[in-house]
Amino acid sequence: MNAVLDRRAILKAGGALTVTFSVGFAPRGAAAWTEKPVATDEVATFLSIDAHGAVTVHIGKVDLGTGVRTGFMQIAAEELDVPMARVAVIEGDTALTPDQGPTYGSLSIQNGGVQLRAACATARRELVRLAAERLRAEPASLRVEDGVVIGAQGRVSYAELVGGRALDLKVDTNAPIKPPEARRIVGRAVPRVDIPDKVFGRFRYVYDVRRDGMLHGRTVFPPALGATVEAVDEASVRGIPGVVRVVREGNYVGVVAETEWAAIKAARALSVRWSSWAGLPEQARIWEHVRATPVAQVQVTSDRGNPGEAIRGAAKTLSATYDFPIHSHASMGPSCAVAEFAGGRLTVWTASQATHNLRKQLGLMLGMPIEQIRCIYLEGSGCYGRNGHEDAAADAALLARAVGRPVRLQWMRQDEHAWDPKGPPHLVDLRAGLDAQGNIVGWESEAYIPKGAGGNVDLTTAELAGLPRENQINPGNIIHNLAVPYTFPAVKTTCHRLDSTPFRPSWIRTPGRMQNTYANEAFIDECAAEARADPIAYRLRSMPADDPRGREVLERVARLANWQTRPSPQSDRSGEILRGRSVSYCKYELVRTYVAGVAEVEVNRRTGAIRVTRFWCTHDCGQMINPDGVKAQVEGNIVHTLSRTFKEELTFSRSAVTSVDWSTYQVITMPEVPEIIVELIDRPTERPWGSGEPAAAIVPSAVSNAIFDATGVRLRSIPYTPAKMRAAIQGA
Secondary structure, eight states, X not given: OOHHHHHHXXXXXXXXXXXXXXXXXXXXXXXXXXXXXXXXXXXXXXXXXXXXXXXXXXXXXXXXXXXXXXXXXXXXXXXXTOOGGGEEEEESOTTTSOOOOOXXXXXXXXXXXXXXXXXXXXXXXXXXHHHHHHHTOOGGGOEEETTEEEETTEEEEHHHHHTTOOOOOBOOTTSOOOOGGGOSSTTSOOOOTTHHHHHTTOOOOGGGOXXXXXXXXXXXXXXXXXXXXXXXXXXXGTTSTTEEEEEEETTEEEEEESSXXXXXXXXXXXXXXXXXXXXXXXXXXXXXXXXXXXXXXXEEEEEESOHHHHHHTSSEEEEEEEEEOOBOOOOSSOXXXXXXXXXXXXXXXXXXXXXXXXXXXHHHHHTOOGGGEEEEEOOOSOOSBOOSHHHHXXXXXXXHHHHTSOEEEEOOHHHXXXXXXXXXXXXXXXXXXXXXXXXXXXXXXXXXXXXXXXXXXXXXXXXXXXXXXXXXXXXXXXOTTSSOSSOOSSEEEEXXXXXXXXXXXXXXXXXXXXXXXXXXXXXXXXXXXXXXOOHHHHHHHTSOTXXXXXXXXXXXXXXXXXXXXXXXXXXXXXXXXXXXXEEEEEEGGGTSOEEXXXXXXXXXXXXXXXXXXXXXXXXXXXXXXXXXXXXXXXXHHHHHHHXXXXXXXXXXXXXXXXXXXXXXXXXOOGGGOOEEEEEEOOOTXXXXXXXXXXXXXXXXXXXXXXXXXXXXXXXXXXXOOHHHHHHHXXXX
């Protein structure tokens, strides 16, 4: 059965009438190929109830392996009073789900879930009103159990109320939601619904999509990033059985074959003459290159008092520079997509976390109206920003158009590491002035980061093929958390937005927020050490009086880690193995989720090896939908970011990426994962905030500060390798 019908079958389970509070409609003002309402102000956009009372949630946000699918089911089940077993989720299908923006920024529950909850609350209120009319009762006298409205006069199910009746209902964002004391599902630990199928090999990933007549494709990438095609010898692959076609469009070269193995062999064997190109900077001089890059825009993210004057007149002054390297997404599974043209329409099955944006990009690249394009999300290997999934979708579409049959296109490992968009280099200069008591009287910071544009990253396919593209440099929105969450009397924080960056840039988990928090929280630790103050007490001195939640996460992490108050570094730094601990704090974007962490490290003075033995974290994201899901996100953030702190760094020559496999681009291994202790602060009366990113922000600085506590020397350049540690100790 084809994938489109599989999805429709969810809506038509058991032959039931597909009811979405509107039956037999025509899309009203829809801007794209749609098969139901998709406007975010309509209840029918978010919910379907079939003739058996089963609920289908339609959501524009997607589950990247983070567990939000289960959270959406909890929200719907809670507000509608139906069992979770009767709730299904369709996500990221541009024909069936609303455009709620890409899945990024830890906004899936905070924004997407809140919209879904409003739609469910609106629907429940209307269904109870209809039941009251049928039962001749007052709505307030009725209750709902398992999708059945019950009163003294009788009972009526949602299926009976909705089935066959056209209801056109606008979402009321003020519709009353359940108070905390009435909730039975939201706020409770619920097992993730996707895990059993993943454990037993039944889960259907994007890699598993098959279409009738489907071919397999591979892109033949240039050996240098800016190389151009001079000649292609198609005869070089004629002897490979199953090869259907060599496709060349501009500098894009691809092969299509009847089997995947034939496509792989053809991609390897195809003889292409490329021009030479060596336009990358020297890696050893990357930070000189960053500083020399022209500035396109200057953004001041906070400005209070006269910090320059305060620093010049201070009793003590400090300055430091922190840098964070270029990173790959390094998804464990390479990017993949399937594209099919039929009846003048294009359908793409993709693991893109921005299917609605991808549809627009494909339309621009192919010269097609977006009304004729449908992108359907299926889970991939995770990306947490924007990896190569969109590029693979564009590759598949280009090849499918060329051969007139469905094409499955999967990147190879070296393609993924070499050609996925990168987390850009990030450099921060900091200066501070302290008074005689060690208090910070002036603070200045300047970050050097790429300029930003819209919500998309350019498609490599379009660039190589010379087809229309947005021609933007991304990522945008990476200036957050350069401004500090403390009440220093004089502060100025400035972002120098650079006109270019060596590689196509993209967001990677906690983009900008992590790098800026790293620099700020490590530098405030330098100030605390200069003041001979306890690092937690020093932060609490400057915590805003009107923001008790920030103070609470710091005080609670101190209790959780059994913190012993003293200044850093340790007074006893003798022996081969040095041990230390320290703290970091973040208020995410200065407007939401509060996180504090304590890292405990061991440093081998002789070898320079660093090991994090324990990591404690307190986390306040407001109302929690699924505490187990939040805890898993926090743990995942910590493990992932430890990998980025100690292991990960893109390497490159003057022409290409050289870290193209798992030996040259290393990631954390299981024995290197520390004990992680998490304390969640639940605030059921508050709005929910995100948990997919914030905990990552505190990890590099907590580790940096703990290393200083153990050794008395500072590491300011990630990754923290044994060689860097040995050099720092020997140079101290």
